[in-house]
Amino acid sequence: MNTVAPSWPPTSSAAFPRISRLPAYVFATINAEKRERIEAGEDVIDLGMGNPDLSTPEHIVQEMVQHAAEGIHHRYSASRGIYGLRDAIAEHYARNYDVQLDSEQEVVVTIGAKEGIAHLMLALLDAGDTVLVPTPAYPIHTYSVVFAGGQVRTLPLIGDDEGNVAGDALLAGVDDAVRSGWPRAKALLLSFPNNPTTLVADRPFFERVVELCRREELLLIHDFAYAQFGFGATPPPSILQIPGAKDIAVEFFSMSKSYSMAGWRVGFCVGNAAMVQALTKVKSYLDYGIFQPIQIAAAHALRCDQSCVTDTRETYRRRRDALIQGLRANGWPVPLPPATMFAWAPLPDPFVDMGSVEFARMLLAEAGVVVSPGVGFGADGEGHVRFALIQDEGRLRAATDRIGGMLRSAA
Ligand SMILES: Cc1ncc(COP(=O)(O)O)c(C=O)c1O
The missing domain is CATH 3.90.1150.10 (Aspartate Aminotransferase, domain 1)
Incomplete structure (x- = not known):
């Protein structure tokens, strides 16, 4: 009826x-x-x-313009990203973070990090699943969970006088949320360097996060949109640099900020193969991939001189x-x-x-x-x-x- x-x-x-x-x-x-x-x-x-x-830097624009004129690129592209771009992403991680990625299983191109995060939540969550999100947060970190029918449990994100995340407090909050919350939290979403607070995290903090998530069986999602925007002596670490992270974690990167390509809509998700493949599957139903000349230019951007x-x-x-x-x-x-x-x-x-x-x-x-x-x-x-x-x-x-x-x- x-x-x-x-x-x-x-x-x-x-x-x-x-x-x-x-x-x-x-x-x-x-x-x-x-x-x-x-x-x-x-x-x-x-x-x-x-x-x-x-x-966007001229050499990236030129690469796109050159390929935009070629009819072969005017058809649908690959939703998970062309292999040339996925290979360039794997090389970027090897070069910058000494992290080895299988570009077939552990890399998926997204229409910006924002789209990727939203669809990853759709892929991972069942109705009512809880995700832990430190706030204040970039809005899609919380609303991606809402869109997917999940529950957000926020944790206060605070920092010290030097602009580092107050790691003890955050980890205690995660620990408490896992023990006291029902249903048990399924995932933790972090983002450092952080928008809007500008807080940064160091490698020892990430080691503790990975250890905690492995112990408490939490999936870990790290939004690394500001990977290349650290002003300190050491570049911000990737979560995937932590041994064992790939068993439980994925990381999002965006071409929008580092290469001033916000309007081009390119990002990617790398790490745990099961999570990457879950996102790949959702995307295969929903989109046909980014215009191919843009993907070629994104690969060029990652491979070229990084000045x-x-x-x-x-x-x-x-x-x-x-x-x-x-x-x-x-x-x-x-x-x-x-x-x-x-x-x-x-x-x-x-x-x-x-x-x-x-x-x-x-x-x-x-x-x-x-x-x-x-x-x-x-x-x-x-x-x-x-x-x-x-x-x-x-x-x-x-x-x-x-x-x-x-x-x-x-x-
Ligand atoms: C933390 C964070 N993640 C993701 C994004 C969006 O990235 P993209 O343009 O790749 O969708 C932003 C944009 O401001 C952001 O601040």
Whole structure:
């Protein structure tokens, strides 16, 4: 017998249960106000989304352009990625991390890390399965679980004064969640260097994570989107460098940030063959692969001289310094981010009670600067706003001067 939904005919997307579990998009209000101001001719400095403003390096663009003209590439591609790109990914891991990957079984190309994470959860989770996610977090880390019908158990992500993850606290939280939660958690999702907090993790911490996940039978998913954006002396480690990690873990990498290819939509997932193959299978039903010239250009990007990656990192480092110096000079003491293309700023003292959404709206209204309210990254992000370093140093200095003016007049 057909059952008729009470909301028939549907009048809003909330009529569909899976969608109604998704909270309202916190960034939507700010985005709408930003659009209004730009349309009214105001000079808005947008430091909101982590959308890189840098162009893709010329040699990568040229490789794509050359192959785009060849009709052989205009057909459907391989959903799991062409072998040339999967081989280049395996070589990238061998070269940078001394990690050996079987490009047939342990590598799958994704339409950006975001798509990959969402579909991995769909592949791994049964309805009601629990995933542990430290928050504040990049939104898809929590919503991928919701989309897949799972349950998210958040753990507070905190750091020390040097910008390292507070490892003891996080691991104690995981341990407690595994022991006290029912049904028992199935997976842990981590991401270091971290968006939005900019926290970094070192190898000893990863060793403890892998040991804990192996002992407690947790799948481990590591989003390594900011792999090449560490400003410290040692590059951020890959989770797959830890012995035994491949038995339980996969790692996502994105071409969006390191190679300024955000609009091209290329990323990949590597590691545990069973998990990689589960994602490969889901994708084989859902997509036909990325436009082949883009995959060829991504392989070229990974194999070529990597000075463009160093240049990009140094650009973000200079921007970081300009933003932090400017904010501090204007009376807002913001910690120096050890990594990523963001700064994570606690609300200045007089504005703490206002909350991050209202403070971000005030920054837009009175300084013409767009930032992301911390609560958009989960309740644990309240009390902060995130700056994305997606403007040049001159614009960042202008932004900090305007913010200084706003803070002074509000005081
Ligand atoms: C932590 C993290 N993961 C993944 C992504 C998205 O990567 P992609 O463009 O490859 O989908 C972002 C983008 O901001 C991110 O911050």
